[in-house]
Amino acid sequence: MRQGLDLELVGLTKRYGDTVAVDAINHHFGSGVYACLLGPSGCGKSSTLRMIAGHETVSDGSIVLGGSDISYLPPAKRGTAMMFQSYALFPHLSVADNVAFSLKMKGVDSATRRKKAMEMLSLVDMTQYEGRLPSQLSGGQQQRVALARALITEPQILLLDEPLSALDPFLRIRMRSELKRLQRELGITFVHVTHGQDEALALADEIVVMNNAVIEQAGSARDVFNAPKTEFVARFMGGHNVLALPQGRFAIRNDLTRIATESGAKLDGKVTSVEFQGTHVAVTVVAAGDQDVTAWVPEEQFFSDPKSPGDGVGLVWDDQALHPLSA
Numbered sequence: 001m002r003q004g005l006d007l008e009l010v011g012l013t014k015r016y017g018d019t020v021a022v023d024a025i026n027h028h029f030g031s032g033v034y035a036c037l038l039g040p041s042g043c044g045k046s047s048t049l050r051m052i053a054g055h056e057t058v059s060d061g062s063i064v065l066g067g068s069d070i071s072y073l074p075p076a077k078r079g080t081a082m083m084f085q086s087y088a089l090f091p092h093l094s095v096a097d098n099v100a101f102s103l104k105m106k107g108v109d110s111a112t113r114r115k116k117a118m119e120m121l122s123l124v125d126m127t128q129y130e131g132r133l134p135s136q137l138s139g140g141q142q143q144r145v146a147l148a149r150a151l152i153t154e155p156q157i158l159l160l161d162e163p164l165s166a167l168d169p170f171l172r173i174r175m176r177s178e179l180k181r182l183q184r185e186l187g188i189t190f191v192h193v194t195h196g197q198d199e200a201l202a203l204a205d206e207i208v209v210m211n212n213a214v215i216e217q218a219g220s221a222r223d224v225f226n227a228p229k230t231e232f233v234a235r236f237m238g239g240h241n242v243l244a245l246p247q248g249r250f251a252i253r254n255d256l257t258r259i260a261t262e263s264g265a266k267l268d269g270k271v272t273s274v275e276f277q278g279t280h281v282a283v284t285v286v287a288a289g290d291q292d293v294t295a296w297v298p299e300e301q302f303f304s305d306p307k308s309p310g311d312g313v314g315l316v317w318d319d320q321a322l323h324p325l326s327a
């Protein structure tokens with residue numbers, strides 16, 4: 001395992017003409033974390049990643065790796081490596097030559113290149129495909145080659161831009177656990193851009209949620225999911241209701257919102273939809289103030305007292321489950 005370095009973004013800004021794509025963000029990535037930059041399309045995730053990689057110029061602010069300002073270094077001198085969404089493999093080069101490519105550019109001799117490329121291919125379990133061309137590989141295999149190619153430079157930080165988006169759902173879940181394994185084995189920092197909440201929750205030690213060019217919230221996956229600070233984060237992470245109550249606005253998890261079985265409901269409403277989801281039933285209620293509130297009722301409990309659209313119901317929760325929202 002390599003000794004990692006901390007990565008710091010200080011007032012990092014990206015402007016394209018009049019568009020502010022990244023607006024003076026500050027963040028500290030501890031060494032050896034798996035971090036996900038999560039947010040909707042256009043929020044500035046890729047611009048942030050590309051600035052860290054050096055594929056996009058910094059408009060303002062700086063990128064500091066292990067105490068050194070790398071904002072103006074060329075990509076190959078930063079200690080970072082990037083894996084692209086499209087993998088960007090060279091179609092005319094074999095798997096082994098694709099992986100060894102950056103070493104060739106650096107003038108490393110062919111025996112050392114080959115040895116190193118085979119080590120990297122072994123890391124991603126692809127040694128037997130070393131002689132194939134990219135077009136002779138499946139999407140998942142191409143992705144492994146792209147990973148090996150990025151890792152051969154021994155980066156401190158691996159940057160991944162939507163690395164799983166081209167894979168089918170089954171393979172995506174498999175590759176996701178492989179990424180996590182690789183990161184653990186190498187002990188380096190991974191910064192992974194995604195717009196998938198499930199992907200971020202499954203992978204990340206730390207989730208950085210971006211919206212409109214700024215960081216809305218950052219923290220451990222568990223904290224960001226369990227205690228969203230803004231309405232945007234609560235809605236974007238999913239699995240939450242946003243409640244407007246006399247004492248303010250709050251987020252509460254759907255599974256901690258319950259249908260009252262006796263009197264004492266905190267909100268009354270009418271069922272508008274009932275969806276069976278396997279382990280639970282999602283019961284959506286329109287409550288006072290025309291707000292939609294969804295309770296995930298464990299399936300056995302639901303079927304012992306089923307509800308249908310049009311039924312009047314009460315909603316209850318423990319007040320400790322409410323998280324005040326700042327915006």
Ligand SMILES: Nc1ncnc2c1ncn2[C@@H]1O[C@H](COP(=O)(O)OP(=O)(O)OP(=O)(O)O)[C@@H](O)[C@H]1O
Pocket residue numbers: 016019020021039040041042043044045046047048195
């Ligand atoms: N080269 C460019 N020239 C002009 N505007 C750009 C350029 N690249 C990105 N933008 C704009 O900057 C904003 C942020 O884009 P960015 O690609 O960083 O977002 P994103 O969160 O990665 O989105 P996506 O998930 O769709 O890739 C968007 O409004 C986008 O239109």
